[in-house]
Amino acid sequence: MDRVIFLVDMQSFYANVEKVFQPELENKPVVVAGNPDIRNGVILAACPLAKQWGVKTTETLWEAENKCPYLVVAKPRMQVYINASVEIAAVLEMFSDAVEPYSIDEIFVEMTHSLKPFHGDPQKAAVRIKRHIQRMLGVHARIGIGPTKVLAKMACDHFAKQSSAGVFTLSQDNISEQLWPRSIDHLFGVGRQMERHLRNMGIRTIGQLARFPLEPLKKRWGINGELLWRTSHGWDPSPVTADTHIRRKGIGHHMTLPRDYYSWKEIRVVLRELSEEVARRARKNGCTGKVISAEASSRNVQVPAKFHRQVSLDHDTNDGKVIYDAAARLFHHHWDGYPVRSIGVTLHQLTNDTFRQLSLFHPLQEREALHQTIDDIEDRFGSGTILYASSLTAASQAHLRAQKIGGHYK
Ligand SMILES: [Mg+2]
Structure with missing residues (x-):
């Protein structure tokens, strides 16, 4: 695919x-x-x-x-621009788990598995994202679309920015027609000096480089020569890595409830669902976290009531039950019974769990196998396929979550 x-x-x-x-x-x-x-x-x-x-x-x-x-x-x-940039990344996270800031005003988003709500149409998704950023932050965005990062970047810089729609797609189907006639300095990675060298070799367009035999380029510039040649063909294996951004920010889910919840019995149902969602996202991103925060607020503007507290565990986790237990403890200590209208759970201080030491008698092994199975089923049949029995109660928001993108209505 x-x-x-x-x-x-x-x-x-x-x-x-x-x-x-x-x-x-x-x-x-x-x-x-x-x-x-x-x-x-x-x-x-x-x-x-x-x-x-x-x-x-x-x-x-x-x-x-x-x-x-x-x-x-x-x-x-x-600082104001950095904050705005972080907010824009958060908007993009409503659409995809893999959001990677490239610079303060450019962000890569992996949309491969996030197109279902748009009937598989990237163009539709792009228009929606542009509108969302405009509405929520008042900033105008342009979007380049491609099967690789370099094509997305060049689609944005040389096409989307010049078009009135502000969206452009480069793919293997149209690069020979759209990208190749462009001047060689439009190729991502070609600086002033390289441009001069290439021009001296008679390479003035991106297409001329693409059709140039690879060997002499490799001989002259080594890996860099091959890289530029591959870029001219739009080839680029680099992944969109959410890592850096997510690691800084933590993985969290917030939810505004359809009505005030008064009892712990109801609140804990949603808390459990949020905890499972956070855990699932952490596992999907291959990370674990050590600090868990929970928050709740009321809607009453006369008497605004809220808390936002965190607790540090003595081990890293991406187990929904462990996260829920910690969040529930925070609620017991800090929620004083006011009607709750919004709830959030976040996992912080994330580390990559690929290299996590497995102890010989790992107490979580069984649960990890269970998570793997649940994640596989949900990947195949959609989120919300497997629910806790508590999620069949009236307090549950899980059926709604399944209709949302990352916690926000589609
Ligand atoms: Mg810009």
């Missing part, structure tokens, strides 16, 4: 985030500049309005102000 990978890029990211946080700037040409106090500071980002005046990133503020006298200059606020 062909993979489906998205590269989601935020347009004029810093400048547009400033516009979101300062609505009065909405219709003004805005740039974010390294140091607005000195006129030879460099433009880090320019909003589309400023670009209409010919303002470009990396030129000096002085040059930009000469082109556009009404330019509004904002100081960079990196």
Whole structure:
């Protein structure tokens, strides 16, 4: 099966985030500049309005102000942009488990197994994701789609960004027609110097490199020559790894309940379901965690009640029962009986469990075999196929979860 990978890029990211946080700037040409106090500071980002005046990133503020006298200059606020970037990644995690930030305003998303709600149509998924990011964060995104990361990246940089739809697909079916006529410096990984060398060899387009015999390229540049040649064919085995991002953030699930839950009997049903979902995602990502947090809040705005506490275990786990037990203990200590409207469980301090030491008499072995079986069945027949008996009670949210993408309605 062909993979489906998205590269989601935020347009004029810093400048547009400033516009979101300062609505009065909405219709003004805005740039974010390294140091607005000195006129030879460099433009880090320019909003589309400023670009209409010919303002470009990396030129000096002085040059930009000469082109556009009404330019509004904002100081960079990196923490704000980092937070916005993390929020965008969280939005993307509603659609897929494998979300990998590539830079502050570009994120890879593995969509291969996440297209069911879109009837297998990546284009539809992309349009939906764009709309979601726009609605939730007010930032305009462009999406490149491809069967590999390099094709997704080039689809975004050289096609989606130029198209009015903001979505473009490169695949083995259209690269000879779309990508190959492009100038060689459009090939991902070709810098200025390499461009010069290739041009000296008579290679001016990506297609000319693709049709060039591999051996002389390998002889001259070794592995790098082969890499560029493979890139020109769109070949790239690298996976989308959720690892770095998830490890930092933890794996969590939150749920807003359809009504207030008053009794522990009801709450524990949902808590159990959330714990199992967290455990399942941890196993799917091949990790275990040592710290478990639980949270609950009421909807009453007059008397806002909530808690968010965590507990550290003495061993790593991705067992839903262990996670549930810890979360239940936190509830017993910190929930004082107010009506609960939203609940969350998160597993933190994640480590890769591939290298986990297995003790000779591993007490969890049996449970691990059970998890493997449950995960296999759910992979085949869909999430929610196997439920705890408690999930057949009225308090259960499991039947709803099965209709959602990562905890959010489709
Ligand atoms: Mg960008």
